[in-house]
Amino acid sequence: xxxxxxxxxxxxxxxxxxxxxxxxxxxxxxxxxxxxxxxxxxxxxxxxxxxxxxxxxxxxxxxxxxxxxxxxxxxxxxxxxxxxxxxxxxxxxxxxxxxxxxxxxxxxxxxxxxxxxxxxxxxxxxxxxxxxxxxxxxxxxxxxxxxxxxxxxxxxxxx
Numbered sequence: 317x318x319x320x321x322x323x324x325x326x327x328x329x330x331x332x333x334x335x336x337x338x339x340x341x342x343x344x345x346x347x348x349x350x351x352x353x354x355x356x357x358x359x360x361x362x363x364x365x366x367x368x369x370x371x372x373x374x375x376x377x378x379x380x381x382x383x384x385x386x387x388x389x390x391x392x393x394x395x396x397x398x399x400x401x402x403x404x405x406x407x408x409x410x411x412x413x414x415x416x417x418x419x420x421x422x423x424x425x426x427x428x429x430x431x432x433x434x435x436x437x438x439x440x441x442x443x444x445x446x447x448x449x450x451x452x453x454x455x456x457x458x459x460x461x462x463x464x465x466x467x468x469x470x471x472x473x474x475x
Contacts, residue, residue: 359399366397
């Protein structure tokens with residue numbers, strides 16, 4: 317027969333506490349496979365004016381030529397002041413390393429076909445130069461660091 321006197325109530329509490337910590341640690345594990353990320357937030361401007369179009373999408377593409385072989389592409393959108401914040405697979409921030417940056421934004425009005433209304437395929441007008449939509453040509457490159465300098469993630473675009 318098992319006697320409670322052999323196990324003091326404080327030992328039982330200690331064992332239960334240790335088990336709950338172990339279970340909690342497993343529940344908080346990063347299941348996304350992303351690994352460590354650092355916060356990435358900055359201001360996107362076009363000709364020194366905040367880029368605030370709701371359609372704006374910012375994508376950080378890992379730059380393998382500079383050692384970033386990650387398979388994840390952090391993305392973000394802008395707020396009413398042109399500030400963006402990245403997420404990677406639903407996790408805040410981005411893995412460390414160098415990235416080529418893509419920025420796209422289109423008019424927020426209903427797109428129309430260049431040949432007139434009532435055409436089969438609507439065409440949205442881009443608010444940015446086409447080069448910003450391609451990693452190879454955007455000219456935007458950023459290194460994600462644990463402790464970046466102020467303004468390190470700001471994106472200054474020109475049209």
